Amino acid sequence: MSNKAKGYAAHSADSPLVPFEFERRDLRADDVQIEILYSGVCHSDLHTVHNDWGATQYPVVPGHEIVGRVIAVGDKVKNFKAGDVVGVGCMVDSCRECEPCHEHEEQFCENGVTMTYDSDDRHDGTRTYGGYSNQIIVSEAFVLRVPENLDLSAVPPILCAGVIVWSPLNLYKVGKGSKVAVVGLGGVGHMAVKIAAALGAEVTVLDIAASKEADAKRLGATHFVLSNDPEQLKTVANTFDLVLDIVPVKHDITPFVETLKLKGTLVIIGLIGLAPEFSTVPLMFGRRAVVGTMIGGTKETQEVLDFCGKHNVVSDVEIIKMSEINEAYVRMAKGDVKYRFVIDMQNSF
Ligand SMILES: [Zn+2]
Ligand SMILES: [Zn+2]
Structure with missing residues (x-):
């Protein structure tokens, strides 16, 4: 050629x-x-x-x-x-x-x-x-x-889509016993569910579309929560070690921060350039963190490929x-x- x-x-x-x-x-x-x-x-x-x-x-x-x-x-x-x-x-x-x-x-x-x-x-x-x-x-x-x-x-x-979720899952040492929430089940979200589940985590999908529940479970999630229903959100308050927020439009992240355990971390993945809205109260009253992430380096990209090869994970x-x-x-x-x-x-x- x-x-x-x-x-x-x-x-x-x-x-x-x-x-x-x-x-x-x-x-x-x-x-x-x-x-x-x-x-x-x-x-x-x-x-x-x-x-x-x-x-x-x-x-x-x-x-x-x-x-x-x-x-x-x-x-x-x-x-x-x-x-x-x-x-x-x-x-x-x-x-x-x-x-x-x-x-x-x-x-x-x-x-x-x-x-x-x-x-x-x-x-x-x-x-x-x-x-x-x-x-x-x-x-x-x-x-x-x-x-x-x-x-x-x-x-x-x-x-x-794979490495962008692998990077925080790896950084925050997600594995067996971890509880992870994925907010937004789309292209990146579905890789987050598969990889987090393959790492041994218990995965919950939060999405505004009830129609996604069956797919969330097929992909490896054990729970599904309707993210625009305050009553359902209450059932997962103080639950997660890590929340991956993959919503690409401006939104209030406070309800998702409240689902974090003490010292849990919410990672912003989907929102580029727009300031999210949030209350500092659940951050302060739980030493919770909100962080950002961006793709992953060559080392992490090779790691996620090798991991997917070993666990037979594809998109x-x-x-x-x-x-x-x-x-x-x-x-x-x-x-x-x-x-x-x-x-x-x-x-x-
Ligand atoms: Zn891309
Ligand atoms: Zn350089």
């Missing part, structure tokens, strides 16, 4: 994604060239395409949940060879010198992480283009190993072709997907 790539790009905030041909860079000594097999569709893709965060540079080729096969490696690549099944998540480079980078928390790089798409390459200044394409070239330091026992078409969401996906992406965005914006779209790249071009 040459470095000529086929993909889909958006050229403005209000135009659909359309076919786009471009060139990947020549292989650097530490680069891995990957034929993309499957690419997950994340809400961040939709926000970037629509310029919801105000910083998108067009054309943009989204996609940061990438699973593929290595087809070529640079001279100095040590850990990968042609034929390996690999993944690429939200990041493709960082400064590799600052403290967060040394701790493999590259998402917090003090010099600015290079994202998989809509970023400037830190060596040659070219734009990064993501996984909505048939191939990608990435430094081996940001390439992950994918357990081959898993259904590869259902692996991509682990690289973003619930709906497979589409690249040409179906615009309809998929419309459906995703309405929450009409169980639970993640994945693009089958091999059958798309």
Whole structure:
């Protein structure tokens, strides 16, 4: 395969994604060239395409949940060879010198992480283009190993939705005996339920849609609470060690903070940029904490892939072709997907 790539790009905030041909860079000594097999569709893709965060540079080729096969490696690549099944998540480079980078928390790089798409390459200044394409070239330091026992078409969401919940579950040492609440059962929420349950935690789903109860239980939750019903919420007051709040719209988090045990932690995952509302009273009267989190570094991403391989955890996906992406965005914006779209790249071009 040459470095000529086929993909889909958006050229403005209000135009659909359309076919786009471009060139990947020549292989650097530490680069891995990957034929993309499957690419997950994340809400961040939709926000970037629509310029919801105000910083998108067009054309943009989204996609940061990438699973593929290595087809070529640079001279100095040590850990990968042609034929390996690999993944690429939200990041493709960082400064590799600052403290967060040394701790493999590259998402917090003090010099600015290079994202998989809509970023400037830190060596040659070219734009990064993501996984909505048939191939990608990435430094081996940001390439992950994918357990081959898993259904590869259902692996991509682990690289973003999976690690974003793995990171706090890992940081707060969730395991057997832990009680975890997942607020909001969507693409990220369903991975939170599966992974927390596989870690041995007792999982409760809180959602405003009663229709989600059966699915919550199928995915591994033992309890379901209607989150907009104060009476039901009372039954889980002072219950959880950890609450993962995955609600993407502005909301009052006080009722969820009140479900935490003494010294419990609520992690904000879904809400970007908008200030949540909350009362300090349940924080003070229970030494509870409200924290934020953002994806995970390369080490955690490899850990969650390995964990999912061992416990046979994958995402619930709906497979589409690249040409179906615009309809998929419309459906995703309405929450009409169980639970993640994945693009089958091999059958798309
Ligand atoms: Zn994502
Ligand atoms: Zn750094």
